[in-house]
Amino acid sequence: MASQNTLMPLVHKLFEVNALAAANTLETMKDEEAVGVLKKVSPKLISKTLVHLPENFSARLLIQLPAETFSEILKKLEPQQRTTLFRTIPEERKEAFLKLLDEKEKKEIQELLTYPDDSIGKIMSTDFIAFNQDLQIGDSIQKIRRLASKGFPASYIYVVDSEQHLVGVINMRDLMLASSSSHLKEIMKKDIFSLEGFLEKEKAALQLAQRKYFACPVVDSEKRLLGVIKAEQLLGGIQEAASEDIQRMFGAGGDERVTSTIWFALRKRLPWLHVNLVTAFMAASVVALFEDIIAKITVLAVFLPVVAGQGGNAGAQSLAIVMRGLVMREIPKGSAKKLIIKEAVVGAFNGVIIGIVTGLIAWVWYKNYYLGVVIGLGMLVNLVIAGLAGTTIPLIMKKVGLDPAQCSNIILTTVTDVMGFFAFLGFAVLFQKHLI
Numbered sequence: 001m002a003s004q005n006t007l008m009p010l011v012h013k014l015f016e017v018n019a020l021a022a023a024n025t026l027e028t029m030k031d032e033e034a035v036g037v038l039k040k041v042s043p044k045l046i047s048k049t050l051v052h053l054p055e056n057f058s059a060r061l062l063i064q065l066p067a068e069t070f071s072e073i074l075k076k077l078e079p080q081q082r083t084t085l086f087r088t089i090p091e092e093r094k095e096a097f098l099k100l101l102d103e104k105e106k107k108e109i110q111e112l113l114t115y116p117d118d119s120i121g122k123i124m125s126t127d128f129i130a131f132n133q134d135l136q137i138g139d140s141i142q143k144i145r146r147l148a149s150k151g152f153p154a155s156y157i158y159v160v161d162s163e164q165h166l167v168g169v170i171n172m173r174d175l176m177l178a179s180s181s182s183h184l185k186e187i188m189k190k191d192i193f194s195l196e197g198f199l200e201k202e203k204a205a206l207q208l209a210q211r212k213y214f215a216c217p218v219v220d221s222e223k224r225l226l227g228v229i230k231a232e233q234l235l236g237g238i239q240e241a242a243s244e245d246i247q248r249m250f251g252a253g254g255d256e257r258v259t260s261t262i263w264f265a266l267r268k269r270l271p272w273l274h275v276n277l278v279t280a281f282m283a284a285s286v287v288a289l290f291e292d293i294i295a296k297i298t299v300l301a302v303f304l305p306v307v308a309g310q311g312g313n314a315g316a317q318s319l320a321i322v323m324r325g326l327v328m329r330e331i332p333k334g335s336a337k338k339l340i341i342k343e344a345v346v347g348a349f350n351g352v353i354i355g356i357v358t359g360l361i362a363w364v365w366y367k368n369y370y371l372g373v374v375i376g377l378g379m380l381v382n383l384v385i386a387g388l389a390g391t392t393i394p395l396i397m398k399k400v401g402l403d404p405a406q407c408s409n410i411i412l413t414t415v416t417d418v419m420g421f422f423a424f425l426g427f428a429v430l431f432q433k434h435l436i
Helices: 002-017 019-027 031-038 043-050 055-062 067-076 079-088 091-099 103-113 137-149 172-177 201-211 231-236 262-289 291-296 299-327 336-366 369-399 404-430
Strands: 129-132 156-160 166-171 215-219 225-230
Touching: 002 019, 002 043, 019 031, 019 043, 019 055, 019 129, 031 055, 043 067, 055 079, 055 129, 079 091, 079 103, 129 137, 137 172, 156 172, 166 172, 166 215, 201 215, 201 231, 225 231, 262 291, 262 404, 291 299, 291 404, 299 336, 299 369, 299 404, 336 369, 369 404
Parallel strands: 129 156
Antiparallel strands: 156 166, 215 225
């Protein structure tokens, strides 16, 4: 006991200074030994180490920890990590797992676990072996032997990096022939075929048949390993119990479906229609604010629908891109700022081109150069704002826990109308002496 107490400060230091090394060390241990170490390490340090461990292994360890420790670790994990953990823990533990989460956290997990019915993500299996690329061959073989004694499948060994990205695959024969002191990254095959979780089952079956594979790794948009799809699952349409019962476990999905009742549809839609009514009056109030200039220069009224239409369409384009990215989980964490800047730049270029075209039309139509300048500048401002709004609104809605698909378009229309009218009519006020 004395020697163990002497070693614990060193163990804590390893977890604190080098979480990857700590994870690799845990992988070389038997499950019970690894659990024993984790019981003596703080939840904060454990949560930092989990990102470097294969999901199946980390799940096996965590469910053996005391409930209080497990709860503290859970609160420190990112949504993607919690989802991965939920996906891999035994069915009988999932109900208890959900009780430790608040409603927002449950919804995040539900969204990350939900795949279209015809996608391979719906039927993929999480029974696979994945080791870190820096693990030594000898340690890998020992772990495989322990897993095999428990009946764990081991046709292929998938290799991941420190962030669980799929980087290679190892054939069992190659593993057994390699030097025990070598690392997995030295013998792995890097040119690996994988499928995204949103791919349709028919397309996946065709690709597996063409390559004559009986199984294939399933990854997300960032190439993180999610599971394995087998040919027999695609042919037989086998679905896991967890996938079938996901709505029940999360309290029956709150989103409207085509089969929803009339009352349910009204409950979902009417509140947002009222919001839309309020926002429409907001746009009308901007027009009323410039009532005097419109009365003096009535031609401005002709261009209001043009401003509203172009702003709405430009915003809808950005909104569609972001909504698809959210649904397909193509927007990595921390990349929102880059996406917003990109859409703003696209909006600026669109604004310059559409502004010039619209300005020329206005100039030729009404024989007034300054009217062309006003509508051109108004269009430029409107399309930049439309690009920004179409990108940021769904991201903000998602962040605060609202359904972007249901409320983003209403807010977007308001922003583009209000700001578009304000920009166009504001420039008209500035140039009014040239327009009268």
